[in-house]
Amino acid sequence: MHKLVYSLIITVISSAIVSCSQSAANNEAVTPSKPVKSTAQIISSLLRSDSVSEWNVNPLMTPDGNTPLEVKDLGRLNDLFNDSNYVHWAAGEEIGIPPIKDTRGHWDNGRAFEKIVPCKDFYVEPLTHSSPYLVPQAAAALHEIGHRFSSRLEERSGAKYRIKVTSVLRTPESIRRLQKVNKNSVDSSVHMLATTFDISYANYVCDDPRVTHNPEKLKILLGEVLDEMRREGWIYVKFEAKQPCYHITARRRDS
DSSP states (O other), X not given: OHHHHHXXXXXXXXXXXXXXXXXXXXXXOOOOSSOOOOHHHHHHHHHOOGGGSGGGSSXXXXXXXXXXXXXXXXXXXXXXXXXXXXXXHHHHHHHSOOOOSSGGGGXXXXXXXXXXXXXXXXXXXXXXSSBSEXXXXXXXXXXXXXXHHHHHHHHHHOOOEEEEEEEOBOOHHHHHHHHTTOXXXXXXXGXXXXXXXXXXXSOOEESOTTSOOOHHHHHHHHHHXXXXXXXXXXEEEEEETTTTEEEEEEOOOOO
């Protein structure tokens, strides 16, 4: 794949050089409509990796902290967030994709995808048993969760944290691999519909270590956001105890 990309780059650059040389030879004035990019800029643009994003460089994971943080009393989270697999599936089937067989199916499923990469709203941990793709409605819900969490936290204490995404789109192939290390995963995972994602409630990314909080407080603050968006009709939520995450499925929202 890399050889093909490099061949394409060389072809494009060579064509551009030949064209410019011919124009100069004919004493023609070349007036580009847009600023001309250098070779380095072209290569950088074509080969830029998600891994070099400013939001993905040496993230600091949940440092110990004891700065006071005021949060609501939500009660038992596993009672509050107990939406059944049935409602997750029903919501997922409304806006999601048919389950795809393997990773090649990402590109010929007939539905739009958005790639989920580290950004100002959230961090995506290196995924070993899922792929970073969601349907647009689910991607919008994820961004909204991350934005509300970070904004609310900064308003209350000045701390700068982001939520951490731990699982996104799965295939039957990736589920089989996951079952070898996680006996709780099931064949009928709604993650296959590209509408569902997991957010850790135990680990977060701290973007400024000057103000830090206890992860238990952050878990409740994230719960506040999820409870609010659940009531607004954005999402369904399941509190996972064995795997420390909120399991979230986007819902159809007519706007």
